Amino acid sequence: MRNVTEGCVADAKSGVRLATGSEGVAHRDDLKDLTSLAVQGDRTAIESLIAQLRPMVVRYCRSRLGRVSGQYHIADDVAQEVCIAVLSALPRYRDMGRPFASFVFGIASHKVADALRSSVRSAVPTQDLPDGPDEGPGPEETVVRYIEAEHARRLLSRLPDNQRELLILRVVTGLSAEETGNVLGMSPGAVRVAQHRALARLRAMAELESTA
Amino acid sequence: MTARQPIPGPAVTAVRPLRPTRGAEPGEDPAVAEADALIEALSSRGPLSPGASRDPAVRLLSALIDDVDQRRSSVSVTPSA
Numbered sequence: 001m002r003n004v005t006e007g008c009v010a011d012a013k014s015g016v017r018l019a020t021g022s023e024g025v026a027h028r029d030d031l032k033d034l035t036s037l038a039v040q041g042d043r044t045a046i047e048s049l050i051a052q053l054r055p056m057v058v059r060y061c062r063s064r065l066g067r068v069s070g071q072y073h074i075a076d077d078v079a080q081e082v083c084i085a086v087l088s089a090l091p092r093y094r095d096m097g098r099p100f101a102s103f104v105f106g107i108a109s110h111k112v113a114d115a116l117r118s119s120v121r122s123a124v125p126t127q128d129l130p131d132g133p134d135e136g137p138g139p140e141e142t143v144v145r146y147i148e149a150e151h152a153r154r155l156l157s158r159l160p161d162n163q164r165e166l167l168i169l170r171v172v173t174g175l176s177a178e179e180t181g182n183v184l185g186m187s188p189g190a191v192r193v194a195q196h197r198a199l200a201r202l203r204a205m206a207e208l209e210s211t212a
Numbered sequence: 213m214t215a216r217q218p219i220p221g222p223a224v225t226a227v228r229p230l231r232p233t234r235g236a237e238p239g240e241d242p243a244v245a246e247a248d249a250l251i252e253a254l255s256s257r258g259p260l261s262p263g264a265s266r267d268p269a270v271r272l273l274s275a276l277i278d279d280v281d282q283r284r285s286s287v288s289v290t291p292s293a
Contacts (some may be wrong), residue, residue, distance in 0.1 A: 032281045072282075091228055145275060148275030148279070151272060152272035152273060152276040156276075172276055177252075195251050196241075200269075201267040
């Protein structure tokens, strides 16, 4: 078994994959080892596991929930809740042959649905004032990006649920076709055909709007 | 109300390793393979093929990715002629 340390698995360039596809066998074994250690309460393994999962969970929640009052606080809070729920459920997690990604994004999907049902969206937390200059995009670029992203969300929301979930997991969250298939219970080939159809549908909707 | 302290972890912009390029499988619809190449480039935050930014679906998904990752836009705001 590979010696798992926080540094080696938290490094984005050598990070473990959630895949169970043919090219991801070594990564799958890494993740299985890491998950197994985390289930046993190994603190380093837990931190490494969460460090791997968190960026993908944040992307998923942000793409599903969008901004509230121009900020991602709600989505990021939900992502935080997902990570906490995964942590809480870890001791009870049993490897039943399904990929760990299915477990994580199953939780994420439910948390997002809960958040969408919730009407408590009025309180927007504020961060402390920064000490230095903001290195992020300027106001103009932020607004343009926001409008384009909201346009994307609006069109995605008009896709059938399965196509929207597929595109968000595959494109925005950054899962491979194999990983996406594992989460959605589809073969990689079926994912590739479905994503082709979803992309074509999104393109058609965008073109229709631009000519309307 | 103050922002909740995040669980320590890599920045949301952390990119996972580029996956190996997959060629079209025998008998696979070329359009499916082409869409997969495009989607894989978006998914792995890799470079898009020239002309891809003229595709309205790619532009929208790129904008969403940039917004979610909170990085500077990789796609020109003004559509190419």
